[in-house]
Amino acid sequence: QYQFVESGGGLVQPGGSLRLSCAPDGFTLDYYAIGWFRQAPGKEREGVLCINRSGRSTQYADSVKGRFTISRSADENTVYLHMSSLEPEDTAVYYCAAASLPVAPGRLLVVNEYDYWGQGTQVTVSS
Numbered sequence: 508q509y510q511f512v513e514s515g516g517g518l519v520q521p522g523g524s525l526r527l528s529c530a531p532d533g534f535t536l537d538y539y540a541i542g543w544f545r546q547a548p549g550k551e552r553e554g555v556l557c558i559n560r561s562g563r564s565t566q567y568a569d570s571v572k573g574r575f576t577i578s579r580s581a582d583e584n585t586v587y588l589h590m591s592s593l594e595p596e597d598t599a600v601y602y603c604a605a606a607s608l609p610v611a612p613g614r615l616l617v618v619n620e621y622d623y624w625g626q627g628t629q630v631t632v633s634s
Contacts, residue, residue, distance in 0.1 A: 515588075552618050
């Protein structure tokens with residue numbers, strides 16, 4: 508059972524941009540951290556960009572620094588992933604996730620810290 512609804516994925520050319528959206532599916536989520544993960548074919552799921560509830564702590568995967576940013580709606584329940592300068596290596600299924608328990612500093616990108624997940628949305632970067 509998935510708890511989030513994600514949208515915004517698709518096919519984009521290298522150098523292009525996309526914005527992914529993620530919202531709880533019919534409930535208000537109280538979370539300690541929220542963010543985005545991705546899984547490419549044959550690879551493990553990895554953290555991309557996550558933020559804690561206060562917004563004072565954000566972690567980026569090194570591969571997306573300077574290209575991806577995260578934002579939230581005013582009620583903090585919808586989260587967006589803004590992706591620019593996309594590369595073929597960014598091709599993956601992107602998942603939104605949230606942690607209902609506190610996440611230790613430095614562990615925002617750790618998959619096992621998150622217990623609410625979306626169904627994933629495909630992002631394909633190709634010419």
